[in-house]
Amino acid sequence: MDIFKEDAQCQLNEKLNETRIKFLSLWENYNPAGFKQRYRESLKITEGKCLEIYEEEKQMCEKIQLTKKVIAEQKAFIEQTRLNMESVNKNFENIERQKQEVSEKIKKLKEGLLTKQELISTQKQENKAKLKELNTSAEMFKKRMGLEIRKVHGEQLQFIFKCISHKNPKQPFTFLLKISEEGNYEVTSCEPPLECMPLLQEKLKETNNFSAFLANVRKAFTTLV
Known part of the structure; x- marks a missing residue:
């Protein structure tokens, strides 16, 4: 039992000796002035790092x-671009609509022009026929x-009618005649004037009988003699 006690005492003494040596070593290395200096340096380093981090965060906030x-x-630009596109689309739609309207008007004008040309052509043919009839009637008279x-x-x-007055066979009895745009015979003047001329013209318009019209005009002139 004494041997065991001695071994345990020896081991304890060794541990205590090691602890004392470590403590002394720590105590010898402890330097309050050096510790403060290292603390200040550590604070300075930490402060520098904090300033760096602050500047980085400041730059990051600015970014x-x-x-x-x-x-x-960019959002404002995109919105303005969208509005511009809508305006362009509306203008394009208006231009297309106006183009369609103009095309319709041109189509109607062309159709109206063709109709008018056909009417003019028909009227010309009718006028030629009337002139032919007029010449035939005139030759007979x-x-x-x-x-x-x-x-x-x-x-x-x-x-010019003559041989109406027995006293003066050469005395002229005249009237001027033209064909209107509507294709109707129209007396523009008469010498001497005949009060019945408007009625004779109306009858001519209804019957289209020019020979009878000339006969009636001559008969009317004879009543003035």
């Missing part, structure tokens, strides 16, 4: 604000009743 500003500008026809200004024809 974030700049990015937000750029994003806002010229031979039988001394009628003379002259072409005067404004595409008008002058009809």
Whole structure:
């Protein structure tokens, strides 16, 4: 038992000796002035790192604000572009609609022009037929009743009747005639004047019988003698 006690005492003494040596070593290395200096240096390093981190965070905040500003500008640009596109689309739709309307108007004008050309062509044919009838009637009256026809200004024809007055067979009885745009016979003047001329014209318009019209005009002139 004594041997065991001695071994345990020896081991304890060794442990205590090691602890004393460590403590002394620590105590010898402990230097309050050096510890404060190292503390100040550590604080300075820490402060420098904190300043670096602060500057980095400050720059990061500036970058974030700049990015937000750029994003806002881009959003505004995109919105304005969208509005411009809508305006362009509306203008394009208006132009297409106006183009369609103009095309419809041109189509109607062309159709109206063709119709008018057809009417003019038909009217010309009718006028030719009327002139032919007029010439035929005039030739007949010229031979039988001394009628003379002259072409005067404004595409008008002058009809001159003679041999109406027994006292003066050469005395002229005249009237001017033209064909209107509507294709109707129209007396523009009469010498001497005949009060019944409007009625004779109306009857001519209804019957389209020019020979009868000339006969009636001559008969009316004879009543003036």
